[in-house]
Amino acid sequence: MSAIQLHPAALTKAGFAPFGDVLEVAGADTRIINEGTTKRFHALATLDVADQNGVPGLSVFRATARPAPIKIAMMERHPIGSQAFFPLSDFPWLVVVCAAAIPSPATLQAFLASGNQGIQYAKNVWHHPLLIVEKEQDFLVADRLGNGDNLEEVWFEEGVYSELIIPSGL
């Protein structure tokens, strides 16, 4: 059996719109503040984490690279909170999402994000955990903290997966 190959598209706001927000300064609403010394790229995303038991919080995720070829054999989603990732070092990284109700290798989509682009998954959007190109990369993460069942996972059948192709030249 051969795996389906998954080729990342460049991450853009339009392409990622069904899944959430792209956090980037390009195209953002800007304001000059602090006596002219700072440019605010305003409201790249609002966090959607407010409920009776949840609060928005900041964490750091330190991701390490998976062995190549990267096999996508599961997906996850967070039913009661959005989750935002922003890279803390300027290396490209990878995003895999799925618009189908139940993910399968045939319905995955991949994006290549630059080291200056973050993303926020909307609630209930199927996505793969962090995927990076460099050996190690830190991300600032804004998500829901608190009690509640905020994780669903789906694992593909034994031996079924997509192979994520990392673009050459990175």
Add this chain to the structure above:
Amino acid sequence: MSAIQLHPAALTKAGFAPFGDVLEVAGADTRIINEGTTKRFHALATLDVADQNGVPGLSVFRATARPAPIKIAMMERHPIGSQAFFPLSDFPWLVVVCAAAIPSPATLQAFLASGNQGIQYAKNVWHHPLLIVEKEQDFLVADRLGNGDNLEEVWFEEGVYSELIIPSGL
């Protein structure tokens, strides 16, 4: 008249505790996730921005250096929302805060943050707008978005200021 000189102390959780949170992986609660490929440094801070008219949001602030010597002639605070800053490039930066009810040059405190340290000002904590050492530095900012009067400023009298001393060797 000579200005009061303000010398930054190294930023530590203990030193900054009266003013808010230090966002750093050192000493954080950690969890291994994503099939062992990611370390989560959990809940470095919770955002305190929830009210009827506000939502938590993410922005990028692009700071530029002020001319040396840096004069601290005003302070600001946000009465209805915490505000978190995390550097997106690994350069040290500077934090000026004040525990007094009404800031003056004699009551300011300064901290030197590393490029891997962020901070969150608690609500109502007097602080100076972004101060950097490099020519330009981006920060991911998590703060309250929405209507409401969330900014107070105090300006010192004409000609009154502190002079912020940038440690040598940076």
